[in-house]
Amino acid sequence: MTETRDTVILGSGCAGLTAAIYSARANLKPLVLEGHEPGGQLSITSLVENFPGWPEGIQGPELIDNMKKQAARFGADFQLAHLNRVELGTHPFRLHTSAGEIVTRTLVIASGASARWLGLPSEQALIGHGVSSCATCDGFFFRDRPIAVIGGGDSAMEEALFLTRFASKVTLLHRRPQFRASKIMLERAMAHPNIEFRTNTVVDEVLGVEEKEVKGLKLRDVVTGMTETLHVDGMFLGIGHEPNAKMFAGQIDLDDEGYVLTQGNIFTTRHGVVVPGVYACGDVQDRRYRQAITAAGTGCMAALEAEKYLEEHGR
Incomplete structure (x- = not known):
């Protein structure tokens, strides 16, 4: 017979581990x-300098490992498995995972959002070493240095504008002849003297793999086929994120980009009505901030609400 858990948390990033710490301390196991x-994304982040309590900064993987150890100390269990299918129409909820079926009274969705990458081997090798998908997280490291931003939408414009606070020059690269950013965001970016625009341009290779730091980009003009090297010290991806929530489609409300729609930051809904016992936290529902500290905050909220729900329903 399948054991019924009080709480299952989907995801082991900052939101999920914070939820695990709080729910474990509440003896929800x-x-x-x-x-x-x-x-999550912190596991591929090098130095984290904006998480409170670490004045000298901390490596992303170390921060995650500390949080996991903290949750385990209070009784959280961990399983290397991913969700294949979920049944939220009846209670308790049934989760069909790569490790078998799990039944739970409450569910915390902290499955995060994955940054969209170009998919180049050299890019993947240099993530955290000059290649980043988060200007807010890593822009500080590029003070007075030239960098490139990839993309043509609002995300790319926002990244480029933010990075002008630090970089000596920002080159914005877009593979198409026209930008899809909103008019106001495009006008703001084009008005900035430190942003240069290059259209019909793709990155074929990120240079510096052997040195373990970005040394430049090999560019190709998609119209002429001409190639050249752009000398930059960093590359930021501004082509969006993919929320890891497809398995919930039809069972809870998602927005037009696939993010979980919530009320009060964490309460999931179905047809606009709150789904009791199912909570979402972190980047899977946060398309605006996407910071470790905001993820941790909503993870805490989700765990506290799960505890309250179980108390009210006779745990």
């Missing part, structure tokens, strides 16, 4: 499914 990206 949570089960954390670590997912296909254990540790």
Whole structure:
């Protein structure tokens, strides 16, 4: 017979691990499914300098490892598994995972959002070493240095504008002849003297793999086929994120980009009505801030609400 858990947490990034710490301290003995990206985006982040309590900064993987140890100390269980299918129409909820079926009274969705990458081997090798998908997280490291931003939408414009606070020059590269950013965001970016625009241009290779730091980009003009090297010290991806929520489509409300729609930051809904016992936290529902500290905050909120729900329903 399948054991019924009080709480299952989907995801082991900052939101999921914070939820695990709080629910474990409440003696809910949570089960954390670590997912296909254990540790979330912090696990591929080098130095984290904006998480409170670490004045000298801390390596992303170390921060995640500390949080996991903290949750385990209070009784959280961890399982290397990912969710294949979920049944939220009846209670308790049934989760069909790569490790078998799990039944739970409450569910915390902290499955995060994955940054969209170009998919180049050299790019992947240099993530955290000059290649980043978060200007807010890593822009500080490029003070007075030239960098490139990839993309043509609002995300790319926002990244480029933010990075002008630090970089000596920002080159914005877009593969198409026209930008899809909103008029106001495009006008703001084009009005900035430190942003240069290059259209019909793609990145074929990120240079500096052997040195373990970005040394430049090999560019190709998609119209003429001409190639050249752009000398930059960093490359930021501004082509958006993919929320890891497809498995919930039709069972809880998602927005037009696939993010979980919530009320009060964490309460999931179905047809606009709150789904009791199911909560979402972190980047899977946050398309605006996407910071470790905001993820941790909503993870805390989700765990507290799960505890309250179980108390009210005779745990």
